[in-house]
Amino acid sequence: MSARGGSRAGGLGRATGVVVFAAVAALGLAGCGSSGGAPASPSTGKAPKAVRLPPRAAGFDYQIGGSYRPPAGVRIVSRDRSASPAPGLYNVCYVNAFQAQPEERGSWPADLLLRDAHGKVVIDEDWNEPLLDIRTPAKRERVAERVDRWIDECAAKGFDAVEPDNYDSYTRSRHLLTADDATAFITLLARHAHDRHLAIGQKNTAELTGARKRTGLDFAVAEECAEYDECGTYAKAYDDRVLVIEYSDSGLRKAVAEFGGRLSIVRRDREVSTPGSDGYVRKVR
8 A cells, every 4th residue: 555554634725826936945945955966857857946855864754644843853844735834844745646535536527537447436445545547648647737736735835845645556556557657647746846846755666766767756755664674775766865654663663773874764653643642653763
């Protein structure tokens, strides 16, 4: 499954139609690092302008299940697109890009929901989320048009980066989608994110790290990569710009022991809940 842990954040949001480029640029986006910087844009062959990459080995908190004041020492926060960024930090905007939130299913055109040979919508059973149909260039463009509006909202709010979830939906598509479909689609999103001065992260899907340069992705967000012995794969592909979320104490210990001085690591509860909630967990050691 794409999100090995954590509840899916669900804000529907509204497309504003306005992208506040000046507000984004004012956040110091011109200071994009030259070492391990953003790859060349798939559309122009040049590095995207004004894209600020996340710092390496920084304090990190994963708040896609609900926003709260970041703990001391946190420099990077990931939040749902319906939320606002945390002032003064590096903010990543979570977008469910390859599947439809259950409450949003009716807002998608029927032909953009992936269907099997019998016309039945293909569902990610773990999250009750319909997969989106990205099998053809025309459909990829139509799905991207909607996701791009969400990316515009992230930029307008002042986020620094976007995290498109469910890159690995093709593995749950009953062989209707392919890895090539997924990489072609995320390349469209990367191009748009860069046009909006946002970095874009690869969410999970270690098997596609080799496509990084072709897709234009800038960093990785990896759930349970220590648990599944994948952290090294992401670290190599993204020059240690990797945000790691572990959902067990053993996974955290392993991540810290092997990559504590290199990657940005946090242990969260699987519901990614807020402080004061039953089951809330956040640890860094």
